[in-house]
Amino acid sequence: MGAAVTRAPATGDRMIVIVGGGSVALSIAAMLARFAGVLPDGLATIFALVGAGIGLKVALSYAARSASSAARTRMMTLVSTVGLAISGLVVLASLPRITKAAGLHPFAMDLAAQLWTLALLMLVAGPVRTLGWRAFVGAGLTGLLGLTALARLVGTPLVEKLGTSSILATAVWVPITEEALKLLPVALVLRMAMRRTVARPSVLDVTMIGAWTGGGFNLFENATAGRGAFSLAANPLLSLLFPSEGKGTASGWTVAQMGHMGHTALIVLGVSFALMYRRQFSRTWIAPVAAIAAVLGEHCSQNAIVTGHLNSVVTKISIVLTLGGRLTSLMLIGGVAYVIALEWRVVGGAFAPKAWFPLPQAEAQRRSRLLAAAQATGRVPMSRASAGGAA
Amino acid sequence: MIDIFAMMMHWCASCVSSGNVIPGAAGVVGGAAGAVGGLAGLSGAGDGGAGDAGDAGSSGSSPSSYVTLPPPPPPPEYDGVSLPPPPPPPMNNPDGTPWDGGPSNSPPEYPPGDAPYRPTPIGDTPPENGPQEIPWPSNAPSADAPQEILQNPEPNVDGSPTTNPDGTTTVLNPDGSTTTALPPSTQSIGVTLNADGSTTHYNADGSTTTDVPPPAQSIGVTLNADGSTTHYNADGSTTTDVPPPTQSIGVKLNADGSTTHYNADGSTTTDVPPPEAGTTAGGSTNPDDS
Numbered sequence: 001m002g003a004a005v006t007r008a009p010a011t012g013d014r015m016i017v018i019v020g021g022g023s024v025a026l027s028i029a030a031m032l033a034r035f036a037g038v039l040p041d042g043l044a045t046i047f048a049l050v051g052a053g054i055g056l057k058v059a060l061s062y063a064a065r066s067a068s069s070a071a072r073t074r075m076m077t078l079v080s081t082v083g084l085a086i087s088g089l090v091v092l093a094s095l096p097r098i099t100k101a102a103g104l105h106p107f108a109m110d111l112a113a114q115l116w117t118l119a120l121l122m123l124v125a126g127p128v129r130t131l132g133w134r135a136f137v138g139a140g141l142t143g144l145l146g147l148t149a150l151a152r153l154v155g156t157p158l159v160e161k162l163g164t165s166s167i168l169a170t171a172v173w174v175p176i177t178e179e180a181l182k183l184l185p186v187a188l189v190l191r192m193a194m195r196r197t198v199a200r201p202s203v204l205d206v207t208m209i210g211a212w213t214g215g216g217f218n219l220f221e222n223a224t225a226g227r228g229a230f231s232l233a234a235n236p237l238l239s240l241l242f243p244s245e246g247k248g249t250a251s252g253w254t255v256a257q258m259g260h261m262g263h264t265a266l267i268v269l270g271v272s273f274a275l276m277y278r279r280q281f282s283r284t285w286i287a288p289v290a291a292i293a294a295v296l297g298e299h300c301s302q303n304a305i306v307t308g309h310l311n312s313v314v315t316k317i318s319i320v321l322t323l324g325g326r327l328t329s330l331m332l333i334g335g336v337a338y339v340i341a342l343e344w345r346v347v348g349g350a351f352a353p354k355a356w357f358p359l360p361q362a363e364a365q366r367r368s369r370l371l372a373a374a375q376a377t378g379r380v381p382m383s384r385a386s387a388g389g390a391a
Numbered sequence: 392m393i394d395i396f397a398m399m400m401h402w403c404a405s406c407v408s409s410g411n412v413i414p415g416a417a418g419v420v421g422g423a424a425g426a427v428g429g430l431a432g433l434s435g436a437g438d439g440g441a442g443d444a445g446d447a448g449s450s451g452s453s454p455s456s457y458v459t460l461p462p463p464p465p466p467p468e469y470d471g472v473s474l475p476p477p478p479p480p481p482m483n484n485p486d487g488t489p490w491d492g493g494p495s496n497s498p499p500e501y502p503p504g505d506a507p508y509r510p511t512p513i514g515d516t517p518p519e520n521g522p523q524e525i526p527w528p529s530n531a532p533s534a535d536a537p538q539e540i541l542q543n544p545e546p547n548v549d550g551s552p553t554t555n556p557d558g559t560t561t562v563l564n565p566d567g568s569t570t571t572a573l574p575p576s577t578q579s580i581g582v583t584l585n586a587d588g589s590t591t592h593y594n595a596d597g598s599t600t601t602d603v604p605p606p607a608q609s610i611g612v613t614l615n616a617d618g619s620t621t622h623y624n625a626d627g628s629t630t631t632d633v634p635p636p637t638q639s640i641g642v643k644l645n646a647d648g649s650t651t652h653y654n655a656d657g658s659t660t661t662d663v664p665p666p667e668a669g670t671t672a673g674g675s676t677n678p679d680d681s
Contacts, residue, residue, distance in 0.1 A: 027423060031416040045415030052423030059427045076431040083428030090421030094413040101411050132438045138429015146422015148404050149415040155405030164406045174403045185426065189433070217404070224407040227400065248399035257400055299402055306401045358438035 020058035027051030045153055052146070060188075080134050087141040094145070101226030107219075110228025113244030114215040114261060120241060121211055121265070124336060125204035126356030128343040130368045136212045139185045143216030143260075147185075151178050151217075164307075171304035175296060182217055182264045186210050186272070194275060199368035200375055202343045203272045204336065210268030211261050218244065218260035238329050245329065250305045251315045256325035257302060263295040266332045273339060276371075279378030287335075294331055298322045345381045346374040618656075 030047035033039040039047070062076065099107045118136075122129070155174045162169040186209050193201050222228040222244075232239050234247040235256045246257035270291030274284040301318035302325065304310045310318075323330065347367045355363045374380050412418075547553050552560040552572075561571045581593040589603040611623035619633040641653035645661070652660040 027416075027420045031414070031420045034414045034416045039416075041414050041416070045419055048416040048419035048423075052419050052426075055423055056426055056430070059430050062431075080428045080431035083424045083426075083431060085428075087421045087425035087428060090413075090417060090424070094417065094421070097413055098411060132432055134432020135429045138425045138427070138432055141425025142422045142429065144422075145413075145418045145425060148412075149418030149422060151404045152407075152412065153415055155403070156409075159403070159405045164401075164403070170401070170403050170406060174405050178402070178404065185429070188426075188430070192433075221402070221404045221407065224404070224411040225401070226411075246400050250399055255399060257402075260402065302399060303402055306399050360438075 016058055016062055020055055020062075023051040023054035023058065025051070027055065042153070045149065049150075056188075060192075080138070084134065084137060084141065087138070087145065090145055091141065098220060098223045101224060102228070106226065106228035107223045109230045110219055110222045110244060113228070113230040113242075114219055116230070116243050117241060117261060118208075118211060118215055121204075121208055121336070122357070124340055125202070125208055126353065127351075128202040128204055128340065128347055128367060128371075129208070129356070129359055130201045130364045130371070131205045131209070132359060132364070135189075136208055139209045140212040140216040142185050143182065143213035144220045145216075147181050147213065147217055148220040150184075151181050154181065165309065167304050167307055167309050170307055171300050171310075175299040175303060178217075178260075179263065179267065179292075179295060179299065182213050182260065183210070183267065183271075185213050186264075186268045190272060190275060196372060197376055198372055199365065200276065200372040201368060202347075202371050203269065203276055203339045204343065206272040207265050207269045207336070207339075211265035214259075214261035214264030217264070221260065235326070238326060241333065242329060250319065251312045253316065253319050254324060255302065255305075255319060256329065258298060258325065258328045262328055262332055263299060266291045266328050266335065267295055269332065269335045269339065273335075276375045277342070277380075279375070280380055291331065291335075294322070294327050298325055298328055342380060343371065346370055349381075 027048045028051075030039065030044045030051065033047075034041060034044035059079065062072070062079075095104070095107070118140075122136075151174075154177045155169075158173050159166070159169045164170055186206055189201070189206055189209055193206070219228075228244075230243045232243050235242075235245050238256060239245055242258065242262060244259055244261070246259065248255050248257060267288070270288035274288050278284045297318070301310075301315075301322060305315055305318070319325070321327075347370050547563060552562045554560050555571070559571050561569050563569055583591045583593075585591060585601075587603075589601050592600045592602070594600060613621045613623075615621060615631075617633070619631050622630040622632070624630060643651045643653070645651060647663075649661050649663045652662070654660060
């Protein structure tokens with residue numbers, strides 16, 4: 001990152017380069033100090049967090065300025081490549097440690113299962129996607145490395161104090177904090193998007209950011225817990241779309257387990273829909289409230305069941321309410337289907353698979369302008385014919 | 392089918408043993424690098440990375456892909472000729488309130504002394520108030536007969552447009568005023584005056600409408616003392632036809648072969664035919680000359 005930033009052409013960017021370079025140096029120094037045993041893990045993490053926070057702010061400022069200069073835009077692409085490369089190297093360096101519990105095979109199976117669903121989602125969102133692959137891969141790496149570290153920083157003290165069998169720690173505190181932290185990348189993207197009036201991403205763009213973030217988080221958690229598998233038959237029909245979805249039994253009843261990717265994607269779908277299409281529909285707040293309730297209902301109840309301290313009646317009630325753990329899966333499928341039908345009309349309704357991947361820049365800009373216009377005016381074409389242009 | 396998942400799983404990253412996870416600082420650095428990579432990747436929309444940046448649309452933190460706009464499309468053309476400029480903004484009254492009514496039949500009111508100049512007809516003084524109107528009973532409504540009044544409906548309070556009997560639409564503005572617009576399909580967005588006096592309107596829906604003005608229709612005529620005639624046209628204008636002064640109103644064939652024309656103004660004109668071949672040049676055949 002630092003090498004890329006120092007090549008900034010404009011004199012006015014020098015302060016940004018200095019601050020950004022300093023923040024990156026601070027984060028790396030904290031990491032090295034932790035490896036050298038100079039700093040304890042908690043303190044090193046806090047230093048790294050401070051540096052990373054400043055670095056992100058600098059990147060955000062530079063990204064905003066990049067609109068005015070082709071050179072700056074190319075610079076941001078270089079910064080993106082370097083950032084993704086650094087993150088990828090950290091993942092590779094971490095693999096021996098995080099797969100220590102069960103080896104690389106379950107990790108590879110789980111990686112394939114997560115990518116299967118992400119690829120399907122990418123395919124479905126193809127007609128309305130405006131963001132490039134870098135944003136999604138960056139979100140996945142952030143979920144895998146950064147957000148799991150943050151979640152442990154927040155959750156581990158209470159878990160260590162109360163024990164892993166504590167309902168308060170593992171079935172209340174951990175699910176709530178994890179679901180909240182996984183929304184950080186999405187919050188950043190939504191914050192930028194909602195300021196814009198001339199160009200906006202689609203709801204499915206933001207949903208994919210959430211899915212990639214959750215997928216990375218799930219990959220880390222499964223690897224460190226020594227689990228991970230790929231199955232298209234464990235849960236009838238649902239496993240065709242979510243091969244990472246688990247299946248277990250509780251009180252003699254079968255329970256499907258969606259996992260972090262689907263949970264985060266569903267919350268993001270509800271939140272972004274309510275924010276972006278609040279002019280089109282009344283009471284859009286129902287979407288995020290329902291999504292959050294369903295996700296926390298599954299996450300909390302299933303963690304509580306695993307602790308072994310939930311009585312049979314409450315267990316069965318929770319299983320019924322969550323449709324045997326299938327509620328979030330079905331809500332996500334229905335929500336994505338509805339939003340793609342809506343946004344496909346907004347961007348013209350044309351069937352042009354060649355523009356789905358790779359996504360041309362001009363096509364991305366055309367879609368984002370149409371999406372912004374529809375979201376701002378509250379008017380969505382009721383048919384493909386009235387949608388006007390096509391891809 | 393083999394159930395490869397038989398146990399309920401724990402969704403808890405914090406419950407994993409510390410021996411299996413990477414140091415938090417490393418995770419934060421790697422995660423932050425990934426976040427920067429993803430964030431910077433937003434700058435170039437699409438999968439190809441960054442492209443050429445356009446004009447910055449607005450300030451604030453945003454990826455450039457959400458501010459770059461292509462140039463506006465060129466105006467539509469008809470047979471290679473550019474259309475007239477777009478229609479002007481909605482008309483307002485002099486006090487700034489939106490214009491919400493059609494043309495009035497009542498004459499405009501002018502301050503004393505500011506009345507516009509009106510030319511008087513040439514020739515005899517026309518009858519007072521112009522030519523006398525010819526009554527046409529079938530067109531004249533009975534004083535007792537009920538008259539149909541095309542009154543616009545009340546505008547909708549929710550801001551949606553209401554359609555008036557004449558096809559126009561009226562919208563209630565937030566400030567309580569109303570704005571009346573022509574039907575979109577026939578709304579002229581430009582007009583061209585043609586050489587023959589007709590006007591061609593370019594409508595919003597791409598069609599054109601050509602208005603041909605009616606010819607000046609005379610509804611009254613006066614024969615003036617000088618022989619000219621003054622026509623009082625339907626549009627209020629007058630046209631005076633002056634006959635040519637040498638117009639022949641009679642002709643007489645003389646014995647010598649010449650012809651005498653009796654003109655409208657009382658004068659006469661004699662046309663002498665050219666001499667035939669063999670006669671003496673310049674010789675007179677007029678018996679008056681002998």
